[in-house]
Amino acid sequence: MANVLIFNICLVLMLSRVESCFIPESLYIIVPDTIPTGYKITTVVVEDCDTESLRLTPEDPRFTITSNRAIVALTPVSVAPGGRTFSVWARDNSGMESEMVVHLLHSAVQEKKPTGFLKRSKRRWSPPPFNVLENDVGPFPKSIDKIVSDSEAKYQVYYVISGPGVDQIPVGLFSLNRDSGMLSVNRAIDREEYSSFTLTTKVFDKFTNEQTDLPLDIRVVVDDVNDNAPTFVDQLQFTVPEQSNAGTVVGKVNTTDRDDPTTTHVKIKYFLTTGLDLFAINPQTGVITTKTNTLDRETKDKYVVTVVIKDMEGAVNCLSTTGTATITVGDINDNEPTFTKPSYAVDVKENESQKLLLRIPVEDKDLINTPNWISKFVINKGNENGNFRIDTDPKTNEGLLYVTKPLDYEQIQNVKLEIMARNQAELSGTTAQWRTIPVDVTVVNEDEGPEFSAPTIRFTVKENTPNGTLIGSYIAKDPETKSSNGIKYYKLTDPASWINVNRDNGELRVANTIDRESSFVQNGIYNITMKAVDASSKTGTGTVVIVVEDVNDNVPVIPTPEMVLCEKEGELGSVLVVAEDKDQRPFSDPFSFTLPPNHDGKWSLTKVNDTADYRTQSHTGVVH
Structure with missing residues (x-):
């Protein structure tokens, strides 16, 4: 099995304070999957430095640096398969500082079975995934690390890479020395644009151009540097009611940071630099709260406070952004309307109605044209007979006193009214009461008609x-x-x-x-x-x-002078006789009907009601 070659790249960075003082620019260190508490990572080696004034500070709070410059874990730390990266800052008394990037890598190696290129039981590529620092200032091209296949032991090989950053956008970012396998970066990379690259590496026999190992995907991780200051997400506009208790939430400052979300580069700390006597901000959450219960909109209705947001949890080497938050003090009805005069006197002519007698102005310190300011007037006393009404002028907020029902001087010469001014909203946050004012109404005598x-x-x-x-x-x-x-x-x-x-x-x-x-x-x-x-x-x-x-000055009459009687053979005929009288009872109906004395005895009368009789024949035949 080929040995895994891991090199500590100890490029030096010249400290601006002392030209001869050097610390490594980056360290690559093999560590366990889980680093236990107290585990020593490495010791930072410096050359020609004034060790008494040199201070080393890790940006990751899970690590500390001892007085002899050893990097030690303070808590158990898990290392992801892709590794873990953090920065160590070196600074002197004059404030000059430099950054060293520490790359923590697994000791595990990759093993896969070949699929037919060479008759071998296993193969291994080296080294593990690569890391490059964003915004590197060069000079370029800059070597990253060598790609090594163990097939080099049997073949004279050359290497080829492809993928994003090589022959795909962004083209030409990386290059590979085909003979040595050294991977280089050719220009600076912005991690916020490209956080990693996966390159496909192939190895070939120089003589046969046949692959001597399986292709391998190499992941190049762009390590973050803190090059983006945090920014505000929303407009810093907040409102809090006046007289709110201390600790009342005013609002939350929302922020964002484009740097790596897994680093302290995006851990924001919040500060207020003005308005500290009235407001506070939670340094971790950005929630603004009140520090007093004395906010009074009528004294000051708006405050502008300065908010500073710092990344890296506010470390001395952090990036920051300053903004101004406008805090508007909301109105509550803590001021009652007040009269501009202590009393009023007005004259009204008797018999007048629907006439405006008096305008009663009021003053109110609350927010204009709100229910806390709009007045509502009530006649408390003196209007028991309903002679008056009072309205509110919607434009001026004045009380408008009207006489609505006429007064009679001969009945009353003076009316004493008591008028109250209040608001549409109930009073809040005050012990004050609604105020009243007396209005003396004198009834003026008029020379009236009889x-x-x-x-x-x-x-x-x-x-x-x-x-x-x-x-x-x-x-x-x-x-x-x-x-x-x-x-x-x-x-x-x-x-x-x-x-x-x-x-x-x-x-x-x-x-x-x-x-x-x-x-x-x-x-x-x-x-x-x-x-x-x-x-x-x-x-x-x-x-x-x-x-x-009424008197009986009208005789009853039969309105129809002629009536026709129709008969059928074998049946008696009849006709209805109706009478009328213009007088009222008892000078009109009931009527009595009689036949004339000289009738032939063939007719008879039958009473129907008080105003009608039937006249009938006693034999058959036609009556003309």
């Missing part, structure tokens, strides 16, 4: 009452003096001209025959309208209702 003794007066009059008969008086008085002096009376309506009115005293007398059966009478009622006029020409109106009593 008022009749009642809006409507009723008289009963028999029809056909003689002209000139007094049926009653309808008088008015001045509402202030309670006197009828100087008031004149007139008719406004009298459809049939049945009534005369005395202008001086309001007496009503029959002017023309009152007929209950007239079309001007509806259900026995006849109406006239009166007007009273005082010395200042102010007027008042009233209605006179005349109930017309």
Whole structure:
């Protein structure tokens, strides 16, 4: 069995601090599948260095470096089949630093049975999967490692590779010395674009060009360097209600990092550099919380804080990004509306209605045009009779006081209202109460027109009452003096001209025959309208209702003067006789029907109801 050749590539990196101080650029170390706690990986060899000022720091927290520069595992560490890579940073007191990449590899080797190329029981390629460092600065081409087939022991061979990075995109990235098997990289690689490559390697006999071993897929892993700073995923816009308790979540800062997710290059740590008196951020989760319960939107409604995100868990050699988070303080209804004056006084004329009396402005510190700011007014006292209403002006937020039902100066001269201002939303986060304000309403007297003794007066009059008969008086008085002096009376309506009115005293007398059966009478009622006029020409109106009593001034009549009776042979004929009377009972039906004295005895009457009889013949024949 051919020996597996693993070489530690100890290319040196010159420290900028001391030109003669060298540390390895990379180390390849064979380790167990699972590294136990306390296992010594290797010792870092340095040359011509000031060991007192040189500090070595592993980026992987599962390892430590002792004072004698030994790399030791702090916890059990599993090594994947493809290996594990981490960086060790070397830095001096001046802050200059360099990176050494440590590649941990399995000691296992690959074994497969051949499938017919050579009659051998097994074959082995060497070395294990290769690692290259992204963004390597060269010089190029740069050797990676040799590909070795144990068929070299029997044949003079040459090697050929193909695949992505060779003859496929990205073409020409790798090249292979066909004679020595040395694999080289020809330019820098961005791991965020290509994280690994699988190359197919074949080995041939130089003389026969026949394959001397099975093809082998070689995996080239691009080791990550921390070349991408973390970035913010979302806009840093947050809102938190005012007066929130300390520890209230404001929001979460979301980030991303393009580096290798299996390394500490993407382990973000969060910091706030401003606003620390009011806000805090969880360094591991990026959740912003409040540190106080004193946030007051009315004092300051917006804060801009600086957020810094660092990869590599915030190590000194990390990459960072700074952003500004805007935290808006949300409104709660912690301010009641306040009146701009301590009280109001207003006049209203008697008999006025649906009139705006007063605008009542208020002030509110809460957020404008929200339920916390929009006012709602209530009349607490003084509106027991429903004479007033109060609305809110949607544009100005003022209270609008209206008189909706007329006031009578003769009944009341002053009304004392108590008006409360509140919001659509209930108060929160305050011990304040809704405020009230007194409004003194003075009723102003108006010179009113005369008022009749009642809006409507009723008289009963028999029809056909003689002209000139007094049926009653309808008088008015001045509402202030309670006197009828100087008031004149007139008719406004009298459809049939049945009534005369005395202008001086309001007496009503029959002017023309009152007929209950007239079309001007509806259900026995006849109406006239009166007007009273005082010395200042102010007027008042009233209605006179005349109930017309019926008298028996109409005789019953048979509306059909001729009736036809039809007979059949052998049967008596009959005809229905119906009578009418314009009067009401008892001056109309029931009617009594009789035959004239000179009838020939051949007819008889049979009562059907109060208004109809049957007249029948006593013999057969035709009646003309």
